[in-house]
Structures are given as C-alpha cells and as structure tokens.
Amino acid sequence: MFKAYFTDGGNPSDLVQLARIAESVGLDRQRAEAILASDEFTREVRQEEQLWLSRGVSSVPTVVFNGQYAVTGGQPVEAFVGAIRQIMSEAKGGTVS
Template sequence: MSTALKIDFVSDVSCPWCVVGLRALNQALADLGDEVKAEIHFQPFELNPKMPAEGQDLNEHIFEKYGSTPEQSKQNREMIRQRGAELGFTFSQGDRRIYNTFDAHRLLHWAELEGKQQALKEALFAAYFTDHADPSDHQVLANVAGQVGLDRQRAESVLASGEYSAEVREIEQLWVSRGVSSVPTIVFNDRYAVSGGQPVEAFADAIRQIISESVEVQ
C-alpha cells in the first residue's frame, strides 16, 4: 500500500538548482514506485522581485548580488550544466539574462487550479534554460501554457488582467514567514524540509525515512 506524501516545492522559474532539484526529486519518486503516492504543489518564490522588465545580464547580476566573477560564474554554470545533463535536462550554453518572474508565478497558480501545474513548471524551466526565452514576456508565457494543454486565450487573459497577484503575494509571504530564504526548498508533509539541488539518492533516503516515521506513528 502506498504512503501518501504531500510535497511543497518552493522555487523560482529562473533558479537552475530548482531544475536540478525537481529532476532529482522526480527520479527519486519514480525509483520508489508504489511505495509512495506523491502530490506536488509548486509554491512561488522570487529570487529577484525588483528585477525590471528589461531584465539584466546574468554575469552582471551575479557579480552585483553575490560578488562572483565571470569566471566563477562560468564554472558554477558548467557544474549545473553537468548535473542537468545527468538528469536528462539541457542547460544551453551562451549569454543569458535574468528576468522578473512574478507573472510566471501567477500563471503557475492558475495552472494548479487547472491540474497542469507541474507540466507548466517543467515547460517554463525548458523555455528559459534550454531555449533562452524570456519568462516575463506574456506571449512566451501564453505559448508555453498552450504547449502543455492549457487554454491559451485564458492564459492571455490571466496575464493581462493581473489575476492571482494577491494570492501569489500572500503565498510568497507565507513561505518567507516559515523561514524559507533560499530555493529550492522542498517541504514534505508540512514537517520535513530538504534544501538545494540534492542528488537522487538524498531525496530517496529522505522520503523513505519520512515513510518509516509515518508508519511508526500510525
């Protein structure tokens, strides 16, 4: 019999380690098979909530925010690229800009109501990191929504209207109030948290431990 597992995946569309973490988590869940019945909810977190519409050069942004030199940034991106490749995801080479992701989070909020949140999340990761698309551009967002089977016209309406803005802001503040300050942060059953782009085995071990403790409590 499968053990029910609620997973809150707090992340940002422009976070490469969130891609690695999600891919590893998905693989861990696949490896566990019938041991667990997982329900994943993607929760909003903006790494750069004040990022202007035109975005910013990634190297410039990383230097301003973290003090990393272009060479250090390049080395870090190469490590992430390799981790992604191991998990079947392509991080494209070349220059990239960082953009505001608030509208992407609004669209993801709507997609959960439509039962397609994970499909949209993964497609947005691919659009940004593989195709170098702008995740703040409404046409890009609407196109990606349509690609995963969401109503494109409804997506355009959501984006144009500012719908779900208040809900996303409220959820963002909730997770900050719970102590989330970096992403990805993955919270299991509202009790256990794992941070970062952990390896598949780390997620599998954590889930097995949670399952074991759940059985003991019962």
C-alpha cells in the same frame, strides 16, 4: 517553463512567451493572456509566497514533502532518500530501514 528558460534561453518575464507556453500544455491561450495582463491571482500568489517564506523556503530548488518537510538546494539522491525515510519514520512513530 524550464525548457523555455534553460534549454531555449527564453525570457520568463515575456508575457507573450508565457501565454504560448500555457497553450502548449493545453491551457486556453486567451485566458492565460487575460490572467497575465491582470492582477486576478496576485493575492493568492502573495499568500503562498509568504507561507513558504515563513516556513524557511528561500532558495530554488526546494522540494517540499507532505507540505512540511523540505530539502533545499541541489542535493544528491541520498539526501532525498534520507528525507523520505525520516518522514516515514516519524509518520510510523519508529524507525524505517
């Protein structure tokens, strides 16, 4: 989807294009089309959306570690290294170098 949107200038709202992308990554195109045309997963998607909104996720990109730690926005590598070290430190109950 990123390639289709950012590189190829595609439309992420185009259901035909989404079905084509699904097929290109090995998913069944007819099943993808059926899902896109229905509300089959609407409840689950909305629940996930509310979960992450309640956890403070409101921007893209947001990278979530261990389901509870988040780095938001376009950050330098050092921000991710720092976050990972902090998570490891908390998991071990001490400090990590």
